[in-house]
Structures are given as structure tokens and as C-alpha cells.
Amino acid sequence: MAIYNQNSCFYGLLYKALRQENIDLLFYSRFFIYDIKQELEQNKCSSSKRVYRGQRISLEKINMLKNLRGQFISFKLFLSPSLDLH
Template identity: 50%
Template sequence: MSILNESCSLKDNNLRGKRRINETNQKLSINIFQTNDQQYGQTSTELNAQFFHSQILMDILLRMTKKIDDKNDLIALCKKELNNNKDELNILYEFTETYSSDKALWWYTRETFIYQFLNQALRLQDIDLLFLFRFFIYDIQKQLELNQCQESIFIS
């Protein structure tokens, strides 16, 4: 069991490292949660309301009924956004042909536009874009539920 736990820990560390690199390389964007300097004058109630709003939004998106065209709608938007980037369009074609719900985490952790678009939508609380990603967010949640470590990891 310790090998399995170490494997989970190594995967977590690897994913965190990739995320840090991606976040560093991403374009500057506005964050819905402000830094301490910007929070001056805001009450904890206002900050809690922002957090609560984001949680409700996610809950609603995850409860929505999936439709056949969900993936196609997202792909159409991505084609429009990536119109001159051949490398990313090739990745979009691969996504179109090979995506399945059991591969959501794999697609999310790849260094592609998918990770960048989804994270930007989450940071900005872009409801329209999050709506298009709802099938993908749902698949990520289900995969995380299936793959979560069942036992505590102890380091001695």
C-alpha cells in the first residue's frame, strides 16, 4: 500500500509542478478574488458572497443535463479562437476525434488551449465559457471521485 500512496503523491507533485509552469506562462488576467491590498474596505461578508457565488455556479453547471451538442459547441468556439494556430488546431482535431469522459484529466493536464481556456473561464467567472465547458468539468469531477486516494498517506 505504501507504493500506491507514494505513486499518488508523486502524481500529485508532478501535476502541481506542471500547473505552476502553466500558470507562469499564461497571459495576465483579472482574478475575481482580490489580493489583500485590494480587499481593504471589503467586508468578509462580501468576500464570502463572492466565494459562495462561485460555488453555486459550479453546482448548477454540474447538475445541468448533458446534451449531445455540448462538445460540438465548445469545439466550434475553440476553432474560432484558434483560427491561425496550426499546432493548437491539430490538438483540437485530436480532441474532437479522441475525447472520452475517462480521459478528461489527461486532457486537462496537457499543455494546451483547453487548460488555458478553462482556467481563464474559472478565474474570470465567465459564465458563457463555463457553460460550454460544463460537460468537461463534469467529467473531471467524476474522474477525480473515481481516482481519489482511499487511504491516508503517512510520511515518517
């Protein structure tokens, strides 16, 4: 997780590959992705935690998300949340 969490070049490459759906780059990153998956499974919490993610989005998208409250929402990229609100 540390290699993904820190502001490393891997974070940028993985984010770009996911955002652009670059299958070749995702394939070459598969070992890192597998390691992240393994670490997430080993360190999963049994209880919920509130986390934050700062991002600018349009008012239209905010309204769309409000209308989806209680629905399933899927992202095509990893979110990197923080425990810190600011």
C-alpha cells in the same frame, strides 16, 4: 484528466473562465468539467499525498496565508499540483 493536465488549449480556456468568472464559457465547458469531476471521484485516494504548486505571490499574501493556518481556504480556480517539488 489528461486533457486538462496537459498543456492544452482547454486548460488555458478553463483557467481563464474560472479566473474571470466567465459563466458563458464555463457553461460551454460543462461536459469537460463534469468529466474531470467524474474522473477525480473514481480515482480519489484514501490517504493523503503531499503535492506542490509553484506560483509567485506577494509577501503580503504569504503572511495572510500563514495567519490562516488551520482555517478553511477556498480557491476560485482549479489548482494543478505536481508530485515533483521542482
